[in-house]
Amino acid sequence: MARKRRIGLLGGSFNPAHGGHRRISLFALRALDLDEVWWLVSPGNPLKPGKGMAPLAARVRSARAQARRAPILVTAIERELGTRYTVDTLAALSRRYARREFLWLMGSDNLAQFHRWRDWRRIARTMPIAVVARPGYDAAAVASPAMAWLRRFSVPLSSFVNRGEWSAPALVTLRFDPDDRSATAIRRADPDWALRYAGPPPRDQLTHRLISSGKETTAP
Secondary structure, three states, X not given: OOOOEEXXXXXXXXXXXXXXXXXXXXXXXXXXXXXXXXXXXXXXXXXXXXXXXXXXXXXXXXXXHHHOOOOEEEEXXXXXXXXXXXXXHHHHHHHHOOOEEEEEEEEHHHHHOHHHOOOHHHHHHHOOEEEEOOOOXXXXXXXXXXXXXXXXXXXXXXXXXXXXXXXXOOEEEEOOOOOOXXXXXXXXXXXXXXXXXXXXXXXXXXXXXXXXXXXXXXXX
16 A cells, blocks of 8 residues: 655744745655645744734745745645644644645754643644754753653654654654754844735645735644
8 A cells, every 4th residue: 555645744934934944844855755845834923922923925925935846835724724723733634634644843943942832742642743953952952841751752763764654752853954044034134025025815835725914823
């Protein structure tokens, strides 16, 4: 029986999307033998300040520009699912796309605060997690409460890639040359970046629905 398509999920504000997101995604595709990466562009993140958050449509357009000609699909499906928390979004995706296997991609900066996310242990039990190193965050990630729990589920990369059907909890750590690009630095250098992505609502590459910019908020 042919294996299910394997999808890496990378969530975030993408405010804006940049080359670092693309580089991490392409590296994960190769390292984990994924078929595709889906960028889940969040309507909003309460762990980040609302000030300076560009409209959803502009962030989606910036993501689509960065994902061009790559096996990366840009979606704001959380608005359609009506989910507020990541744990609910991932459960809903697993139900809706049961013929796919999912893996959650996160940077070590997110792992450092993962214990603050709603039902973070249930996230870990829903699908495997791959952590990508980010400059300046590795020490905090290793010392985090979440890592203290997740460490027992660590799997070497080679073993994870070669196993049959995925199971969770499972934690894989990806190491590659650090990429220090950040959306914060981009916004600081170009506060009006979102103006370049103005225009009619873009189309969601997963649901094929038009994406407008509302006030919804999605929590980790």
